[in-house]
Amino acid sequence: MTSEPLWDLPTPFVKDITVSPAMTDRLGHANNVQYLQWMESISWDHLGALSLPWELQYSLQRAMVIRRTEIDYLLAAYEGDVLRLGTWLIETDGKLRSARQFQLIRLADQRTLMRATCQHVCINLRNGKPARMPAEFVQAFAQASLA
Numbered sequence: 001m002t003s004e005p006l007w008d009l010p011t012p013f014v015k016d017i018t019v020s021p022a023m024t025d026r027l028g029h030a031n032n033v034q035y036l037q038w039m040e041s042i043s044w045d046h047l048g049a050l051s052l053p054w055e056l057q058y059s060l061q062r063a064m065v066i067r068r069t070e071i072d073y074l075l076a077a078y079e080g081d082v083l084r085l086g087t088w089l090i091e092t093d094g095k096l097r098s099a100r101q102f103q104l105i106r107l108a109d110q111r112t113l114m115r116a117t118c119q120h121v122c123i124n125l126r127n128g129k130p131a132r133m134p135a136e137f138v139q140a141f142a143q144a145s146l147a
Contacts, residue, residue, distance in 0.1 A: 012086030
């Protein structure tokens, strides 16, 4: 049995990933675009786990969109690798902004392959402009945020 990875922060929301041939590039490792897709996927899953599924966001006409992403690719992932991606809400201002951190670990050797952070801003879905977070966002983010 594989032990729990050494996370940068406590109690991540996690998702397991197995690198398939379709996820690799000409160099034979997981394409960097995959990392972004994995980050997006776990972010949506995490919001759902925080009682903020897409359907609620849509009904409130609010969503968090990425304003900035920083990724440090540390080591390559290869076809067949089993990975565990962790994420945390690391801060929120309770008004407009939040930030999320990611860490990707290969389970076989417990090596961290990638670290990333994303800054988000709340927008009004009707016009795409920044808008104050609804109470549901504020409450969920405050409970989940490490800040």
